[in-house]
Amino acid sequence: MDMKRDYYEDVQFFxxxxxxxxxxxxxxxxxxxxxxxxNYYVYVANYMAINVxxxxxxxxxxxxxxxxxxxxxxxxxxxxxxxVALMTHAHFxxxxxxxxxxxxxxxxxxxxxxxxxxxxxxYLAIATLGxxxxxxxIIGKIKILGExxxxxxxxxxxxxxxxxxxxxxxxxxIPITILLAVLARNLVHTKVGRAFIAIRDADIxxxxxxxxxxxxxxxxxxxxxxxxxxxxxxxxxVLRFIEPELFSLFMSVxxxxxxxxxxxxxxMGPVAGACLLGFLDLQLRNILELPYIGQxxxxxxxxxxxxxxxxxxxxxVFGSILVAIMLFEPLGIYGIWIRTKKYWKMWPF
Amino acid sequence: xxxxxxxxxSGIAVGSSYALMGLGMVLIYKASExxxxxxxxxxxxxxxxxxxxxxxxxxxxxIAFPATLIFAFILGCILEFAVLRRAKEPNVLGLIIxxxxxxxxxxxxxxxxxxxxxxxxxxxxxxxxxIILGDIFISTLDMLTxxxxxxxxxxxxxFFRFSKIGVAMKATQQNENAAALMGIxxxxxxxxxxxxxxVVGSVAGLLIAPVLMQxxxxxxxxxxxxxxxxxxxxxxxxxxxxxxxxxxVVEHLFGGYVSIEFKSVVAFVxxxxxxxxxxxxxxxxxxxxxx
Numbered sequence: 001m002d003m004k005r006d007y008y009e010d011v012q013f014f015x016x017x018x019x020x021x022x023x024x025x026x027x028x029x030x031x032x033x034x035x036x037x038x039n040y041y042v043y044v045a046n047y048m049a050i051n052v053x054x055x056x057x058x059x060x061x062x063x064x065x066x067x068x069x070x071x072x073x074x075x076x077x078x079x080x081x082x083x084v085a086l087m088t089h090a091h092f093x094x095x096x097x098x099x100x101x102x103x104x105x106x107x108x109x110x111x112x113x114x115x116x117x118x119x120x121x122x123y124l125a126i127a128t129l130g131x132x133x134x135x136x137x138i139i140g141k142i143k144i145l146g147e148x149x150x151x152x153x154x155x156x157x158x159x160x161x162x163x164x165x166x167x168x169x170x171x172x173x174i175p176i177t178i179l180l181a182v183l184a185r186n187l188v189h190t191k192v193g194r195a196f197i198a199i200r201d202a203d204i205x206x207x208x209x210x211x212x213x214x215x216x217x218x219x220x221x222x223x224x225x226x227x228x229x230x231x232x233x234x235x236x237x238v239l240r241f242i243e244p245e246l247f248s249l250f251m252s253v254x255x256x257x258x259x260x261x262x263x264x265x266x267x268m269g270p271v272a273g274a275c276l277l278g279f280l281d282l283q284l285r286n287i288l289e290l291p292y293i294g295q296x297x298x299x300x301x302x303x304x305x306x307x308x309x310x311x312x313x314x315x316x317v318f319g320s321i322l323v324a325i326m327l328f329e330p331l332g333i334y335g336i337w338i339r340t341k342k343y344w345k346m347w348p349f
Numbered sequence: 350x351x352x353x354x355x356x357x358x359s360g361i362a363v364g365s366s367y368a369l370m371g372l373g374m375v376l377i378y379k380a381s382e383x384x385x386x387x388x389x390x391x392x393x394x395x396x397x398x399x400x401x402x403x404x405x406x407x408x409x410x411x412i413a414f415p416a417t418l419i420f421a422f423i424l425g426c427i428l429e430f431a432v433l434r435r436a437k438e439p440n441v442l443g444l445i446i447x448x449x450x451x452x453x454x455x456x457x458x459x460x461x462x463x464x465x466x467x468x469x470x471x472x473x474x475x476x477x478x479x480i481i482l483g484d485i486f487i488s489t490l491d492m493l494t495x496x497x498x499x500x501x502x503x504x505x506x507x508f509f510r511f512s513k514i515g516v517a518m519k520a521t522q523q524n525e526n527a528a529a530l531m532g533i534x535x536x537x538x539x540x541x542x543x544x545x546x547x548v549v550g551s552v553a554g555l556l557i558a559p560v561l562m563q564x565x566x567x568x569x570x571x572x573x574x575x576x577x578x579x580x581x582x583x584x585x586x587x588x589x590x591x592x593x594x595x596x597x598v599v600e601h602l603f604g605g606y607v608s609i610e611f612k613s614v615v616a617f618v619x620x621x622x623x624x625x626x627x628x629x630x631x632x633x634x635x636x637x638x639x640x
Binding site: 121264308310326 | 384435437441443445446447449450453454455458461462463464466568575579583611613614620624630
C-alpha cells in the first residue's frame with residue numbers, strides 16, 4: 001500500500017502530514033479532556049491508558065515476536081506490588097519506584113523467557129499461564145505485601161506536586177503512556193524490532209541470518225514484562241488498593257483479548273483494542289444502570305435468567321467479540337481500518 | 350507410611366478426574382492441533398443441564414445422565430462445526446483465542462442462567478460415604494471416579510483399536526491428506542472427535558459436581574488436566590493419563606509434606622521443570638522443525 005523508498009522513510013516518525021495533523025489533534029484532545037469530562041470519565045480514561053500500556057507491551061511479545069504469553073497478570077502484579085512496597089517500605093520516590101518495579105518485572109520476564117526458548121505453542125501457553133497463577137499465589141502469602149488483605153497505595157507526591165484526584169493522576173499517566181507508546185513504536189523500527197519480526201516469521205531462518213535467538217527472545221519477554229510492570233505500578237494508584245485476587249488468570253486473558261481484538265503486529269491496533277475493551281469492561285460491570293438496555297436486561301434476567309449472575313453478561317459479550325474477530329477479521333480492528341482505508345482510497349471512483 | 354499411602358491414594362483419586370480432562374484435551378489436540386481451553390466448559394454446560402433435568406424436571410438418574418452425555422456429544426460437534434471449522438487462516442494463537450472466546454461465552458451464559466452461588470447436585474452416592482481399607486480410607490465418590498476413569502480409558506483404548514471410526518480417527522491424526530485420499534471424511538471425523546472429547550469431559554464434570562458445583566468448578570480440573578497432558582506430551586493418550594496422575598499425586602504429597610497453601614500451584618512448577626528437560630513432554634517424540 002505505501003511503498004518505502006529508503007531507510008529514512010522507514011524510520012521517520014510522521015509518515016505523512018495527515019498523520020502528524022491527526023496525532024497533534026489527539027494530543028491536544030487528550031490534554032483538554034479532563035477539563036470538559038466528568039470525573040468518572042477521567043477515571044475511565046485512566047483505566048484505559050493503563051490497559052494501553054500493558055497491551056502495547058504484550059503486543060511487542062505476541063504480535064511482533066510471535067510468542068504466546070498467558071501470564072501477563074503476573075508481571076502486572078509484580079509491578080503493582082513492587083511500586084507500592086518500594087514506596088512504603090523503602091521510601092523510594094514514585095518516579096524512581098515505578099521504573100525499578102518495572103525492571104523487577106523485566107527480570108522475571110527474562111527468567112520466564114529462558115524456558116520459553118525451548119517451548120512453543122501449547123507448551124509455552126501452559127508454562128506462562130502457570131507462571132501467572134503462581135506469582136499471584138506467592139504474593140498472597142508474603143507478609144510485607146499484605147498477604148490476602150492487600151495493600152493500600154500511599155499518598156502520591158512528586159516534588160511539590162500532590163496528586164490526590166483522578167484528574168491530577170491523569171496528567172501524570174497520559175504523558176507516561178504516550179512516552180511508552182512512542183518508545184515501543186521506535187523500538188519496532190530498530191535492529192531489535194526487526195530481529196523480533198524475523199523471529200516471528202521464521203525463527204530458524206532468522207538464526208541462520210545471524211539473529212541471536214536466545215538474546216532476542218528473552219529480551220522480548222523482558223521488554224514486554226517491563227511494560228506490564230510499569231502498567232501495574234500505575235494501576236495501583238488508579239485503584240488505590242490492590243489485592244492478589246485482582247491479578248487473576250482472567251486478567252491475563254483480558255490483556256491477550258485486547259491485543260488480539262485490536263490487531264496483533266500493529267501499533268494502532270492494540271491501542272484501539274485496549275481502549276474499546278477497557279471501556280466496555282467498565283460499562284458492562286454495572287450493566288443494569290445503563291440507559292435503555294439496562295431495564296430490558298433486568299426484565300430478561302428476572303424472567304429467564306438470574307439477577308445474581310447478571311454481571312456475567314460481560315463474559316458473554318467479550319467471548320462473542322473474540323470469536324467473531326477471529327472468524328471474520330483475524331487482524332482485528334486494525335484489519336478493519338486497513339480495509340476501510342483501501343476501500344475509500346480511490347473515492348469517488 | 351500410612352499417611353504416605355493415604356496421600357498417594359487421594360492423589361490418584363483426584364488425578365482420575367484430571368486424567369479425564371487431559372484425555373479430552375489430547376483427543377482434540379491430536380485432531381485439530383489446538384490446546385482446547387473450552388474443554389472445561391464443554392463439560393460445564395452439560396453438568397448444569399443435568400442439574401436442571403434432575404432438580405427441576407425430576408427425571409430419574411438413568412435418563413438424566415445418558416441424556417447429558419448425548420447433549421455433550423452434540424455440543425462438542427456443534428462447536429467444531431459452527432466455530433472451529435470456520436476459522437480463517439488458523440494458527441496456534443488464533444485457535445487458542447477462539448477456544449478462550451467460546452469458554453468465556455459458555456461460562457458467562459451458565460453463570461447468568463444459574464447465578465454465581467453454589468448449587469447442590471443430586472447424586473446417587475452420598476459424598477460422606479467412605480470405604481475403609483485397613484488404616485486407609487477413601488470416599489466412595491473418589492473410588493467411583495477412579496473406577497469410571499479406568500473404564501473410560503479402557504473403552505477409549507478398545508475404540509481406537511477395534512472400531513472403524515476409531516481407526517479412521519487415528520489415520521486422520523497421523524496424516525490428514527492421506528486419510529482423505531483413502532476415502533475418510535476427515536471433517537466429519539474431526540467433528541466426532543470433538544463430540545467424544547466433550548463426552549469424556551462431561552463424565553469428569555458429573556463426578557466433580559457432587560462436591561463442588563458452581564460456574565467456575567471446571568477451571569481447576571481443566572488447567573490441571575491440561576498440565577497433566579503437557580507433562581505427558583500433548584500427543585499421547587497414555588501420556589496424558591500418566592501426567593494427570595503425576596500431577597494429582599505430586600499435588601497431594603506436596604500439600605501433605607511441604608505446604609498446604611501452595612498445593613494448587615505446585616502442578617505448574619512441576620510442568621515448567623519437566624518442560625525444561627523435555628520440551629515436548631515425557632511421552633511425545635520431540636518434534637524437530639525442518640526447514
